[in-house]
Amino acid sequence: MLVNFPNETLPAFFSRRRNNHQTLPFPLSEGYLDEQFHQLEELQDDVSPNFVEEVVVLFFRDSSRLISNIEQALEKHPQDFHGLRACVQQLKGSSSSIGALKVKNECDLFREYCDEENKEGCLRSFQKVKKEHAILRQKLEAYFQLLRQVGQMERATPSYN
Amino acid sequence: MAIVADSQYHVLAVDDSLMDRKLIERLLKTSSYQVTTVDSVSKALEFLGLLDGQQHEIDVNLIITDYCMPGMTGYDLLKKIKESSSLKDIPVVIMSSENVPSRINRCLEEGADEFFLKPVRLSDMKKLRPHILKGKSKEQQQQEEQQQQQQQQQPLLNTCSNGTLLNTCSNGNKRKATDEGLSPERRRPRFSTSHSLL
Numbered sequence: 001m002l003v004n005f006p007n008e009t010l011p012a013f014f015s016r017r018r019n020n021h022q023t024l025p026f027p028l029s030e031g032y033l034d035e036q037f038h039q040l041e042e043l044q045d046d047v048s049p050n051f052v053e054e055v056v057v058l059f060f061r062d063s064s065r066l067i068s069n070i071e072q073a074l075e076k077h078p079q080d081f082h083g084l085r086a087c088v089q090q091l092k093g094s095s096s097s098i099g100a101l102k103v104k105n106e107c108d109l110f111r112e113y114c115d116e117e118n119k120e121g122c123l124r125s126f127q128k129v130k131k132e133h134a135i136l137r138q139k140l141e142a143y144f145q146l147l148r149q150v151g152q153m154e155r156a157t158p159s160y161n
Numbered sequence: 162m163a164i165v166a167d168s169q170y171h172v173l174a175v176d177d178s179l180m181d182r183k184l185i186e187r188l189l190k191t192s193s194y195q196v197t198t199v200d201s202v203s204k205a206l207e208f209l210g211l212l213d214g215q216q217h218e219i220d221v222n223l224i225i226t227d228y229c230m231p232g233m234t235g236y237d238l239l240k241k242i243k244e245s246s247s248l249k250d251i252p253v254v255i256m257s258s259e260n261v262p263s264r265i266n267r268c269l270e271e272g273a274d275e276f277f278l279k280p281v282r283l284s285d286m287k288k289l290r291p292h293i294l295k296g297k298s299k300e301q302q303q304q305e306e307q308q309q310q311q312q313q314q315q316p317l318l319n320t321c322s323n324g325t326l327l328n329t330c331s332n333g334n335k336r337k338a339t340d341e342g343l344s345p346e347r348r349r350p351r352f353s354t355s356h357s358l359l
Binding site for chain 1: 178179180181183184187188190191229258259279280282283
C-alpha cells in the first residue's frame with residue numbers, strides 16, 4: 001500500500017489504487033526513507049500482513065537502545081572513539097535495514113568524526129541523528145495510523161476494491 | 162539429477178540483531194526456503210552438532226551469517242565449518258553492513274561462497290541456489306566415494322585407493338577424528354587423494 005501523504009486525498013488514493021498506479025510512499029518522496037523501505041513493503045503479504053510495521057517497531061527498539069549507548073559513550077573521559085564508532089556503525093546498520101536514509105547519512109558523518117577523533121563534530125552529529133530519528137518516528141507513526149484508517153475504509157466500502 | 166523445489170532446502174541464518182533476523186527470515190521464506198534462525202555463533206555450532214562431538218542428522222543446505230557479532234564472529238563460524246569434515250561442503254554466505262574489501266577477501270579466502278552487503282535484498286536470494294546445488298553435488302560425490310570404498314574393503318588387508326596399506330591411512334584419520342571429538346563408530350578410513358599417505 002503506497003500512500004502520498006499528506007498531500008493526497010483519500011478519494012484520489014482509492015482512484016489510484018483502482019487504476020493500479022504505483023507511486024512512491026510519502027516518506028520516500030520526502031527523502032526520509034529510501035528504496036529499502038519499499039523492499040520491505042514488497043515482502044509484506046497475506047502470510048505476513050503486518051511485516052513492515054513489525055520491523056519498524058523492532059528498529060525503534062534497537063535504535064533507541066543504541067542512541068542511549070552512544071549518549072553514554074560520549075560521556076566517557078577520555079573519549080573512547082573506537083567504542084563510540086562501533087555503536088554508531090550499529091545504528092547505521094539498523095537504519096539502512098529499514099531504509100532510514102537521513103538517519104543513516106547522519107550516522108556516516110558521525111562515523112567520520114569518530115575516525116578524525118573530532119569530539120565537537122561528534123556532538124553536533126549526534127544532535128542531528130537524534131533529531132532525524134525523532135522526526136522519522138513521528139512520520140512513520142502517522143503513516144501506519146493512516147494505513148489502518150485506509151484499511152478500515154476499504155473494508156467498509158467494497159466498491160473501492 | 163532430480164530437480165527439487167527450493168522449499169526442500171533448509172537455510173540456517175545467524176545474526177545477533179532481532180530486526181535483521183526477522184528480515185532475513187522473511188527474505189528466505191519468500192524465496193521458498195525452510196529457515197532456522199539463531200542469534201549467535203555458539204547457538205549455530207550447537208545446532209550444527211559441532212559442540213558435543215555427537216553425530217547429528219542435520220540437514221542444512223546453506224548457512225548465511227552476519228560478520229560482526231559479539232563473541233564469535235561470522236568469520237569464526239566460517240572457519241569452524243570449513244574445518245569440519247562433515248560440514249565443510251555446506252555453502253556459507255557472509256553478510257555485513259560495512260564494505261571493507263580486506264574483510265570480504267579474508268572471508269572468500271577462508272572458503273565463503275558469497276558476500277552480501279546489507280541490507281540484503283530479495284534479488285540477493287537468487288544467488289543462493291547455485292551454491293546450494295554445488296554443495297549438494299559435492300555431498301553426493303563424497304557419499305558415492307565412501308560407498309565405493311566400503312565395497313572395496315577386505316577384512317584383513319585393507320588398501321587405500323592408491324594402493325598403500327591401511328595403517329598409514331588410519332593415522333591421518335585418527336587426527337581428524339580427535340579434532341572433532343567424533344565417536345569411534347564414525348571413524349571411517351578416508352582415502353582422498355589429497356592426503357599424503359606414504
